[in-house]
Amino acid sequence: PQAESPRRIAVMGATGSIGDNALQVIAASQGRLTAVALSAHSRLERLVELAKKFTPKWVIATDEVAAKAYKWRGLPKETELLVGAEALEQVARDAEVDTVLAAIVGSAGLGSTLAAVEAGKTVALANKETLVAAGPIVKKLADKHGATLLPVDSEHSAIFQSLKSGTRSEVHRIVITASGGPFRTWNADALRQVTVDEALAHPTWDMGPKITIDSATLMNKALEIVEARWLFDLPADRIEVMIHPQCIVHSMVEFVDGSVIAQMSPPDMRLPIQYALEYPHRREAVAPRIDWTQRMHLEFEPADIGRYPAIELGFRAARKGGTAGVVVNAANETAVAQFLEGELHFTEIVPACKSVLESHNFNPTPTLDELAKLDQWARREVENWVCA
Ligand code: NAD
Ligand code: MG
DSSP: OOOOOOEEEEEETTTSHHHHHHHHHHHTSTTSEEEEEEEESSOHHHHHHHHHHHOOSEEEEOOHHHHHHOOOTTOOTTOEEEESHHHHHHHHHOTTOSEEEEOOOGGGGHHHHHHHHHTTOEEEEOOHHHHHHHHHHHHHHHHHHTOEEEEOSHHHHHHHHHGGGSOGGGEEEEEEEEOOOTTTTOOHHHHHTOOHHHHTOOSSOOOOHHHHHHHHHTHHHHHHHHHHHHHTTOOGGGEEEEEOTTOOEEEEEEETTSOEEEEEOOSOTHHHHHHHHHTTOOOSOSSOOOOTTSOOOOOOEEOOTTTOHHHHHHHHHHHHOTTHHHHHHHHHHHHHHHHHTTSSOGGGHHHHHHHHHHHSOOOSSOOHHHHHHHHHHHHHHHHHHHHO
């Protein structure tokens, strides 16, 4: 039989942690996957280095000021340089792209994800903020344009894989696992004093700064609850969260007969990325396997809502739908930035998000324009909240 032509991947956010892992998966794919586009915001030297290795058709530099100041020496002659955020959307729609890997952090990833969905592409979705902010709109557009959304987030990949054991109506609930973050055993006094460096050191995952802080506050789990609600079209009361510090069981599906199907593997993003990029196939492992010669101890404990107010907030946003997600996400992005700049205490991040959710003008069926306005409003609210 004739060999299939390689699947053409646009890696949006190529210089980040997910981008880096994805490029390892692509490099190991024996030609089945090829990187046709690589985007970066500000690490342009790294972008050129990657372009030399992968000779993509396009590199996209989204920070225009940085791009214009940069010399661009060493870019392969086959590679075209595109500048600005609109170039992400142009490439996401291009006929020479099969799969868009949405690995830009935060709401900056929304535009290119929407463009890919509208062009009916396969979207390997790492950028959870997109679904949190605009889940119902993204899903509706995906249905309309025949786009496929494949989860990259490890929990959602685990659920997606486990769901294959039954039909939709046979699903009783999904159980999202959470590491509990680096401060799982700290008391309230110690938590108030958490420094930026302590919050940036995650025990099991090596990730970008924003999601590392989200993992420490458990806002990452809040966002994942909302992400799951839209991705799998499940009401919030069908979603459970369990603390599982070893991060081996990445999430589970409980079926009506009581059977629970879980996906297990060592914590390494290359596996869910590979699954999404190669879907529907399983390929030889790039990430390490579980070592069955070693004793393994897996713990699960219910998530104590009192200890983890973020989880409660995530359930609230998932239950409310409408504009709840966009304001929680925007408030969180701003609060995390403020924390990293030393303007906000660690323990103020979640209350800031909660306060913005409670005070916003709720709309159950917003348009994209209304979402964009509320996103800006929520950011200003948190900035004012910090000053007050
Ligand atoms: P990162 O900070 O390491 O990388 C972010 C990427 O986005 C970089 O390539 C950067 O150049 C680009 N970027 C930043 N700001 C931009 C802007 N304004 N416009 C365009 N591009 C911009 O982040 P990451 O850890 O790789 O996470 C990426 C996304 O994947 C996030 O949404 C995160 O929640 C999600 N995710 C990450 C992990 C993980 O293990 N890192 C796991 C699950 C989900
Ligand atoms: Mg996750």
